[in-house]
Amino acid sequence: MLRLISLAAAGLLLSGCFEKEAEFPAVDLHGRLVVxxxxxxxxxxxxxxxxYFKRVLSVNGQDMDFNAFVKQYCPDTNTRNEICIKAFRIKKIDDVSGATRFLPNGL
Incomplete structure (x- = not known):
């Protein structure tokens, strides 16, 4: 019985350690390109x-620079969030020579 109570208490303590994932707005990561x-x-x-172009996204009805979106919604580079993974891949491409409308399949 003591083991069961200990296990339940440990589970409750560990559940408080996990961060909640940031709320992601519905966003098209391709955005639009502006000079x-x-x-x-x-x-x-x-x-x-x-x-030289940069990518601007429409987030919650407001324009947001792509890099600002990544900083705000994807601060952890080791995330498993699909939106952040795609955002990091797009950012790598855009950082080379500016935003491009030609992205690989799947992005």
Whole structure:
């Protein structure tokens, strides 16, 4: 009987240790692409022609920069949340040379 009570108490204590996952809004991670004027100007000063794009998402009816979304909703890089995993993969692609509308299948 003592073991059963100990096991139940340990279970209750451990259940308090787990963080609740952040509430994720319904969001299309592709968002829309807008010209990042600051980065475009910086790259043109280096002699690189063309425009540099950034991804903007619509979250709860408000525009949010993709990087701000990742910082707010996906702070843990070791998450198992499917939205965050896709967001990290898109971020890696976008960080190379700006946002692109051509993403691999599954993203």
């Amino acid at each position: 990042d004027q600051e980065m475009t100007t910086s790259r043109q000063a280096q002699g690189i022609q063309g425009e």
